[in-house]
Amino acid sequence: MIDGFLQIIGMITITIFALAFFSFILILIIGYVLLKKNKLIFPNLALFLMDSFHSILLRIFLLIGSEDTFYRVGIEFYNKYYENAFKKTKKRVLILPHCLRDTKCPAKLTPNGVECIFCNRCKIGDIIKVAKENGYKVYIVPGSTFLKRILKEEKPEAVFGVACNRDLFYGMNMLSRKGIPSQGQPLLRDGCIxxxxxxxxLITRLKSL
Structure with a gap:
């Protein structure tokens, strides 16, 4: 009799977990669809889950999509969630990856990142000019560790980052957990060179935010 009761309890528990799991998958799908339509469902709850449980969300998302898609969805979410807060800030930094440079770029790496000399071999110079006109301090960095140093030294109110999907997502996730509004622009082509x-x-967004 006890064994039968335990089996019933076990079946009920499994059923509850199964229903909860599939409900969560459904919420992810609905949330993604609404995000594409420029809407957020339970934004504060979604922010808490994305900030605190992104690794779990990634594992669940892999059942219905790819890792890269998860990062893109996360970037879209952070962009949408922090857009209004970002617009209210004044002290901003723009983080550009050094891999956007031309392979024959003559600029040198300094303690503050790569110092662009505006040689016109790539578009970084054009981006920097627009960014500075719109109040951004610009850093061209060789790695994500630079971001932590910039945050410590500059103490910006907001950060705009350009990077591959993975690095951009984790950078925005870290900024979100610190309460710093961010915006991100994923690379169209990554690969570190x-x-x-x-x-x-990018220029349009820098002007409009």
Missing amino acids: NTLVDVDE
């Missing part, structure tokens, strides 16, 4: 970003879209 000769990477590519939509310059026109």
Whole structure:
């Protein structure tokens, strides 16, 4: 009799977990669809889950999509969630990856990152000019560890980052957990050399935010 009761309890528990799991998958799908329509469902709850349980969310998301898609969804979410807060800030930094440079770039790496000399071999110079006109301090960095140093030294109110999907997501996630509004622009082509970003879209966003 006790064994039968325990089996019933076990079946009920498994059923509850199964229903909860599939409900969570459904919420992820609905949330993604609404995000594409420029809407957020339970934004504060979604932010808490994305900030605190992103590794678990990634594992669940892999059942219905790819890792890269998860990062893109996360970036879209952070962009949408922090857009209004970002617009209210004044002390901002723009973080550009050094891999956007031309392979024959003559600029040198310094303690503050790569110092652009505006040689016109790539579009970084054009981006920097627009960014500075719109109040950004610009850093061209060789790695994500630079971001932590910049935060410590500059103490910016907001950060705009350009990077591959994975690095950009984790950078925005870290900033979110610190309460710093961020915006991100994913690379169109990554690979750590000769990477590519939509310059026109980036410049438009830098001007509009």
